[in-house]
Amino acid sequence: MTNLQEFPIAGKYGRYGGKYIPETLIPAINELEDAYIKIRNNPKFKRELNYYLQNYAGRPTPLYFAKNLTDYVGGAKIYLKREDLLHGGAHKTNNCLGQCLLAKKMGKKRIIAETGAGQHGVGTAMAAAVLGLKAEIYMGSIDIERQKLNLFRMELLGAKVHSVNTGTKTLKDAINEALRDWITNVKDTYYLIGSVVGPHPYPMIVRDFQRVIGEEIKSQLKDISTRSPDALVCCVGGGSNAMGTFFPFLDDDTVSLYGVEAGGLGIRTGKHSATLKVGSEGILHGMRTYLLQDEYGQINDTHSISAGLDYPGVGPQHVHLKNIQRAEYVTCNDNAALDAFFKLSRLEGIIPALESSHAVSYAMKLAKKMRADQNIIVTLSGRGDKDIDQVINFRKKYIGGSK
Amino acid sequence: MSHLLNNRIEKKFCELKLKKQKGLICYVMGGYPDPKTNEKIISSIVDGGADIIEIGIPFSDPIADGPIIQEASFRALQNGINPDICLNLIRKTRKTYPDIPILIMTYSNILQRKGFKKFMETAKDAGTDGFILPDMTIEESKEYLEYSKKLELASVFLVAPNTSNFRIKKTLDVSTGFVYVVSVYGTTGMRNSINKYTLNAIKNIKKLSSNRTNISVGFGISTPDQVKLMSNFGADAVIVGSAIIQIINSNKDNNIHQLQNKLKNYVTTLKDACYDR
Numbered sequence: 001m002t003n004l005q006e007f008p009i010a011g012k013y014g015r016y017g018g019k020y021i022p023e024t025l026i027p028a029i030n031e032l033e034d035a036y037i038k039i040r041n042n043p044k045f046k047r048e049l050n051y052y053l054q055n056y057a058g059r060p061t062p063l064y065f066a067k068n069l070t071d072y073v074g075g076a077k078i079y080l081k082r083e084d085l086l087h088g089g090a091h092k093t094n095n096c097l098g099q100c101l102l103a104k105k106m107g108k109k110r111i112i113a114e115t116g117a118g119q120h121g122v123g124t125a126m127a128a129a130v131l132g133l134k135a136e137i138y139m140g141s142i143d144i145e146r147q148k149l150n151l152f153r154m155e156l157l158g159a160k161v162h163s164v165n166t167g168t169k170t171l172k173d174a175i176n177e178a179l180r181d182w183i184t185n186v187k188d189t190y191y192l193i194g195s196v197v198g199p200h201p202y203p204m205i206v207r208d209f210q211r212v213i214g215e216e217i218k219s220q221l222k223d224i225s226t227r228s229p230d231a232l233v234c235c236v237g238g239g240s241n242a243m244g245t246f247f248p249f250l251d252d253d254t255v256s257l258y259g260v261e262a263g264g265l266g267i268r269t270g271k272h273s274a275t276l277k278v279g280s281e282g283i284l285h286g287m288r289t290y291l292l293q294d295e296y297g298q299i300n301d302t303h304s305i306s307a308g309l310d311y312p313g314v315g316p317q318h319v320h321l322k323n324i325q326r327a328e329y330v331t332c333n334d335n336a337a338l339d340a341f342f343k344l345s346r347l348e349g350i351i352p353a354l355e356s357s358h359a360v361s362y363a364m365k366l367a368k369k370m371r372a373d374q375n376i377i378v379t380l381s382g383r384g385d386k387d388i389d390q391v392i393n394f395r396k397k398y399i400g401g402s403k
Numbered sequence: 404m405s406h407l408l409n410n411r412i413e414k415k416f417c418e419l420k421l422k423k424q425k426g427l428i429c430y431v432m433g434g435y436p437d438p439k440t441n442e443k444i445i446s447s448i449v450d451g452g453a454d455i456i457e458i459g460i461p462f463s464d465p466i467a468d469g470p471i472i473q474e475a476s477f478r479a480l481q482n483g484i485n486p487d488i489c490l491n492l493i494r495k496t497r498k499t500y501p502d503i504p505i506l507i508m509t510y511s512n513i514l515q516r517k518g519f520k521k522f523m524e525t526a527k528d529a530g531t532d533g534f535i536l537p538d539m540t541i542e543e544s545k546e547y548l549e550y551s552k553k554l555e556l557a558s559v560f561l562v563a564p565n566t567s568n569f570r571i572k573k574t575l576d577v578s579t580g581f582v583y584v585v586s587v588y589g590t591t592g593m594r595n596s597i598n599k600y601t602l603n604a605i606k607n608i609k610k611l612s613s614n615r616t617n618i619s620v621g622f623g624i625s626t627p628d629q630v631k632l633m634s635n636f637g638a639d640a641v642i643v644g645s646a647i648i649q650i651i652n653s654n655k656d657n658n659i660h661q662l663q664n665k666l667k668n669y670v671t672t673l674k675d676a677c678y679d680r
Contacts, residue, residue: 011542017544018542019540019545020511020538020539020540020559021538021540021584022467022537022538022563023537023540023560023561023562023563023566023584024563024564024565024585024588024589026540026563026566026570027565027566027567046487082598089563165472166477167463167464167477172464173464176464176465176466178447178589179466180466180469180589183466183467183588183589183590184588184589184590185588186565186588189564231613281515282511282512282516283511283512283515283538284464285466286538288515291512293512293516295516296485296486296487296513296516296517297462297484297486297512297513297514297515297517298462298463298480299463299464301505315436324418331639
């Protein structure tokens with residue numbers, strides 16, 4: 001069997017990935033791939049990136065044993081990889097710093113990015129500010145409405161935010177608009193994709209800048225236990241924090257990998273974002289992957305309580321891992337995620353992002369079925385400060401009353 | 404370039420060359436603004452002198468399109484237009500006009516969803532002569548090319564102003580019917596001026612093709628002067644899309660005869676610019 005860390009092979013993960021893009025972007029994609037391959041092992045580049053990751057963003061993030069949560073659930077020990085403590089409040093910063101530094105080395109001065117929940121937009125705005133680049137962010141008008149705070153943060157950080165009013169007015173349309181901008185301004189613009197999606201080489205580049213999560217887990221675990229983790233649990237929208245966590249463990253079969261997708265209001269209602277669970281093969285945003293689509297290939301509206309998981313596609317490497325049964329992909333509904341949001345807040349004094357709450361929720365379920373000498377590591381991809389309004393609104397709308 | 408001898412597109416270009424004319428390719432969004440009006444729109448365009456008809460199948464995420472075609476796709480989808488309706492439209496058009504070349508312009512996922520083989524067979528059966536897929540790259544085209552060849556359908560690939568000579572040659576090798584030169588950095592939609600780089604790109608591609616491939620130029624073309632300029636620099640045909648949608652959109656009072664006249668006259672003025680004088 002091929003070593004799973006060798007993927008992508010010729011830009012593909014099995015039959016997934018590839019590049020399906022307008023011709024105008026081909027030179028830019030090729031330039032990016034060449035530049036990245038040349039620089040990724042360059043010691044000076046690595047040193048510089050590490051400098052920013054440590055001194056600016058606060059790496060390494062702790063691996064925290066959630067004792068209260070573990071006691072409450074009963075079963076396997078639950079550890080939290082605290083990406084919520086990273087500067088910016090989410091794992092997105094890892095990729096934004098990496099790609100902004102890459103863009104700078106390539107001589108690009110203008111960065112464009114899409115954002116759903118606003119976290120990638122904020123990460124891009126921060127990284128661009130500190131590295132002296134100009135950032136413009138595309139964000140769906142519906143997402144702006146539900147993540148007002150992040151809009152202000154981006155503007156505060158000096159980024160220009162474009163409200164996207166086409167299609168479903170959410171993340172996928174923000175990606176479309178960013179791609180159109182790139183087609184128009186391809187000569188001087190760097191497109192900073194925020195997840196392990198898009199045409200090759202993006203899924204690989206983003207994964208490589210996020211694998212620091214998994215690498216750190218590996219070394220931190222050695223300090224507290226002799227065994228490798230029994231299970232890794234991460235939420236999956238596009239799938240960048242999950243891929244960053246999973247990647248260093250892909251070829252260690254003793255580690256079970258779980259990706260948790262947004263079950264929304266329930267799979268049967270059709271209002272969800274469970275692409276891997278119930279989607280089908282298709283081509284969108286430059287890649288062959290799984291999509292939520294209708295019988296004609298039109299992309300469906302998605303739903304999740306968390307804007308960051310609200311995406312009708314998924315990273316192509318996740319599709320590959322699912323197909324070869326290396327990782328298991330499950331769902332967690334809005335209500336269960338919300339429950340985990342409150343539990344973690346009360347039990348550990350940690351307010352998790354709604355995205356990460358999906359992973360926490362599944363980990364609680366999983367821990368119960370496992371032995372006390374086993375351990376689960378949950379990547380707490382972000383903090384929940386940005387979600388307070390959303391939680392209040394959601395409770396009013398679907399649950400009623402106060403808790 | 405590989406030739407498809409039995410294809411209406413190749414025949415049309417031969418005919419145009421004999422008559423010393425440039426070709427006029429007109430785009431309509433399938434089923435837009437509604438299927439009935441759409442049939443009449445196609446008739447007016449053909450009557451006006453269009454040489455080739457391009458029928459767009461709306462897709463939810465048209466990344467290569469500017470605001471006018473995006474909006475038309477969006478509205479078509481909201482009105483329930485789907486690929487089956489568009490293929491029926493092609494079937495009808497084929498009955499009325501047995502000789503006019505018809506191309507489908509859409510995005511790869513529309514074909515992928517049904518399976519390239521199945522979708523292309525159905526399209527062929529409906530009377531389609533080829534496809535233009537703006538997000539299909541030569542790297543990913545193995546399956547698409549296989550069935551294009553088998554079914555004698557033209558596979559039109561695009562080249563951009565920044566495409567390298569090496570890649571242009573590779574594209575010329577696999578593009579059948581014609582090669583679609585994207586005139587600008589950007590998405591579809593009308594432009595007031597023409598850039599020098601566009602004309603240089605046309606000249607360059609013409610040279611690389613050694614006159615063996617038909618060259619059609621699109622994105623941003625809407626006036627007779629632009630048509631003449633593109634022709635003078637070596638284009639064998641021009642493609643007009645957003646301007647036609649714009650005329651359809653301007654027909655606010657739903658007067659179908661007025662719309663038909665407007666479209667016919669507009670297409671005629673463009674076709675007039677295609678004659679060699």
